Every structure is written in C-alpha cells, then in structure tokens.
Amino acid sequence: MCAPTSYARNEEIFGEGEPADFLYKLETGCVRAYHTLDNGRRQLVAFYVAGDLFGLDARELHTISTEATTPCMIRVIKRKALMSRGGDLAMLKHLLDVTAVELRRSQSHNLLLLQGAQERVVGFLHEMAEREHRQSEIELHMTRRDIADYLGLTVETVSRTLSLLETEAAISLPTPWRVVLHDPSALN
Amino acid sequence: MCAPTSYARNEEIFGEGEPADFLYKLETGCVRAYHTLDNGRRQLVAFYVAGDLFGLDARELHTISTEATTPCMIRVIKRKALMSRGGDLAMLKHLLDVTAVELRRSQSHNLLLLQGAQERVVGFLHEMAEREHRQSEIELHMTRRDIADYLGLTVETVSRTLSLLETEAAISLPTPWRVVLHDPSALN
C-alpha cells in the first residue's frame, strides 16, 4: 500500500494493453474507464467515484483504459503484494464478490442501453445519486461527452434530454454540473 | 447429480423470484434466459447451448427466468451438494472463472448493443458460430423474436437485416433457421 498519488484532470491512469500489475483505490475524485472501438469512437464502461476499487479488469493485461475526469487522489496497490498472501480463501471470496458486483452493474447497464434517451439519462442520474449517497442533489463530475459515451448517445441528445427534463419540472439545473431531482422515487 | 430430465419447447425451467436451489447442465437443446421489464417487454440476456452450465445468476433467488427454446435434455444438480463439499478452494476458483467469463460476455454484449442493426445481427451470427464450434454454417435454434429480444431490435428489423445480408451475398439462408456465412472472418 503506497501513499496516495495525485492525478490531474484527463491524466491517464493506465491504458489498454498495459500489464495489470496494480490495483487502484480511488480516494477522491472521479475516474472514467473506456474502450476505444474500431471505428475510433469511445465507449465508457464505468465511472468510479471515491471509495471504489478498480483495475481488476484483467489477469495479465488491461482490457480498458482509465483517465481522471476530475483531479484525483489514488492509492496504488501492488497486485503481487495481495496475491502472495494467498491461496488466501478470504481474498478469493472478496474477489468473487467484487466481480459479481461488476457483473450486476454490467447487466443493468445492458438493460439501460435498450431504452430510449430519456430513460437512459434518468437511469444515469439515479445511478449517480446512488453512487454518491445522495437523494435529490447530485454533482456531475464528468462532461456531457463522458455521459454521452457512457449512455451510447450523442452530446446533443444528452443536453437536449436534460433540458427537456427541466422544462417538464422533473429536475433543475442550477449549473450545468449540478442536478436536483424533484421526485427521485417517481422518475421513471 | 440426477439423470437428465427432458423439457418441451417453451417449457419453463425456472422463473424469476424462485429459490435458486439447483444448477443446470444443458446436455442437448437450447435455452433462453430473460428478464421481464416493467413495460412488459422481454429482454433476453443469454442463450445457452449444449454443454453450458446455467442457473448461478443469484445466491438465493433467481433474477432471471429460463425456458427451453427447443426440446432439451437437462441435468439438474443440487446446489447444496456442491457447496457442502467446500470451503473448497478449487470450487471457489472455478466459480470465479465462470463469473469472470459471464462478465466478459456481458461487456461485449454491451458493445454490441451500441451498434447499428446490421452490426448487431452480424455479431450475433458470429457469437452463435463460435458457441456451436462452427465456422461457416450454423443452425438457429431460436425464433426471430428470441433473436430480436436478445439484440434489442424488433422481429421485423432482424428479418429485414438477414434478407439484406443475403442480397449483399454476405450470407445464405437455405431455410429460415439455417445460415451460411460466406466470409466469416471479414463480416464486420
């Protein structure tokens, strides 16, 4: 366990194809994980927020790239240090749990991607609210482009949808990065 | 380990919300796994083919339903029988592997769902070819509706796309359920 390192906005943490020698514990800030597709487009597969552990997407080589979407403090952990401790049964169980949670997330993301633009954006807002342990007021730590690439939409559609939700009085946008959910339970 | 049971076409194997006391080993046939969405629509999350193990989607209660898409022979295995054998380290590792594989599948399905209709159908055909260890000629063990619900498209779009691929000489459809891939490697 090292002392936390600081990363600047948009700084790469690790890249696709690099050896996966470390795990990362995000102390503060927000991180995006993404694939780069054949056609050059970018597909975000996850956002990580304070407290999240990430970087276990592969055994040997990373299959995704990660960058800081905001300035971050990140604890870097040597993989070996963990693995040497075990054929550890508790560690194995923990890894299984973490993987299972990622699987659930991926599956519900699947469901989200089948819905319309409005449902995707609302789903995203809920996810973020839950992630940040907030109920009605959330802070978006990422750009519209990041959101769009996460939801499989265009920047324009995300922007339009947020505006629409505001005119429908479902949310407020005091600033472009601050969102207030007016009826958090019944936004569906 | 019980002797294989037979299931008729469209017969339910287990339903969402039921206790997950068993694992299932598919000997012959094809099975679909699906969620039922709020709006009543059905979202297929997986097809299982001969040799696949399924039913481990939950700890206590199943989160998905499964049905036979063709007549099936299925070996039903008591979950307890496996679990009692271990704090078994090998078993735990195996479960981790299986979960990791499911995670990969879910993630690549994510990528598929972001593409256009043609890419989705082609991706599906490739997946099926790989699953059945075929290279150029595959047998579709499911209806157009199943495929559509799996790809997040409508029946009509799937049908149209297959027809289009045939006119482009990318595939042949000797019968509606038999597909020949004309250039398996370069279908992208």
Add this chain to the structure above:
DNA sequence: CGTCACATTGAACCTCTTCAAGCGCCGTGG
C-alpha cells in the same frame, strides 16, 4: 479582453419502429 472548451439550440436527415398485410408451413379436425 480574447480565447478555448464545453454546453445548448435548431433543422435536415436517416435508421429503426410501428402498423398492416401477405406468405408458407404444419397440425388438427371435418
């Protein structure tokens, strides 16, 4: 104060959906 990055808004276009109809196969029953 100008610039740059990000966000927003508008209008034309395109893809997929929706609605509707027709076809072919197969099992059932007169």
Add this chain to the structure above:
DNA sequence: CCACGGCGCTTGAAGAGGTTCAATGTGACG
C-alpha cells in the same frame, strides 16, 4: 384427403426518435 387456423417469417409504407451538421451561448483562465 383436404380445408382450415395458428404460428412464424417476410415485406411494405408511414411515423418517431436520434444523429448529424451548423450556429450560438457561456464560463474559466491567461
């Protein structure tokens, strides 16, 4: 045996929703 009905597949035409291209707005920072 043939007629009928059901089911699944295909095809067509109109409509909706998102993308694309283009222009404008706005806040942060040198």
